[in-house]
Amino acid sequence: MSKPTKECPNPERWRCEDGYSSELETVEFLEALVNLVKPKVIVETGSYLGFATFHLARPQIGTVFTAELDPTYLKEAMDRCLELGNVHGYCLGGDKLIEKIGLPIDLAFLDSGVDDSRVNEMKALKGPMKLSAGAIVLVHDTNSGDHAGHRKRIYDAADALGFVRVQFNTPRGLTMLQEKT
Numbered sequence: 001m002s003k004p005t006k007e008c009p010n011p012e013r014w015r016c017e018d019g020y021s022s023e024l025e026t027v028e029f030l031e032a033l034v035n036l037v038k039p040k041v042i043v044e045t046g047s048y049l050g051f052a053t054f055h056l057a058r059p060q061i062g063t064v065f066t067a068e069l070d071p072t073y074l075k076e077a078m079d080r081c082l083e084l085g086n087v088h089g090y091c092l093g094g095d096k097l098i099e100k101i102g103l104p105i106d107l108a109f110l111d112s113g114v115d116d117s118r119v120n121e122m123k124a125l126k127g128p129m130k131l132s133a134g135a136i137v138l139v140h141d142t143n144s145g146d147h148a149g150h151r152k153r154i155y156d157a158a159d160a161l162g163f164v165r166v167q168f169n170t171p172r173g174l175t176m177l178q179e180k181t
């Protein structure tokens, strides 16, 4: 679990499968969001073991496209979601997956590397016809502690690319983006 930050001083109040997976509350929020806005095309970058993938796919509302660079992780993620039947996994960088998808994306969960990966994914999402009207983009790992540098890069990119943003004060930090209208 993440260390306390000024905006999230008690991270022990959240639950997590392991240090790399999303908080359970975050994946439950993703599932609730799928039920709320009913996205047809959902993208996740950074499948890892597929916990978030499973929650994005479980409502059976949209098709989930998930990208993971590590083939062993991707296999475990796909095995976890096999019974659901609406998940397509790609052993690919997240930005490359976004470039490849030929349908407008309604919901994206960017959870890949904390290097430049997610900034590149945000840039790819701004390509022609990539996002549907009102699409929601969520970027993980944006707290003001361990992820302060990442958060700054995400905020700078969001501002430069014309996204409005809302910050959720979770242990790892979650930033919601939407194109300005």
Ligand SMILES: C[S@@+](CC[C@H](N)C(=O)[O-])C[C@H]1O[C@@H](n2cnc3c(N)ncnc32)[C@H](O)[C@@H]1O
Binding pocket: 020, 021, 022, 045, 046, 047, 048, 049, 050, 051, 052, 053, 067, 068, 069, 070, 073, 092, 093, 094, 095, 111, 112, 113, 114, 117
């Ligand atoms: C924090 S974990 C993802 C956790 C997962 N989304 C969850 O909610 O349980 C980050 C994953 O992103 C993968 N990764 C790193 N850089 C990537 C990139 N550029 N494209 C796709 N996956 C990447 C890592 O191998 C790792 O499995």
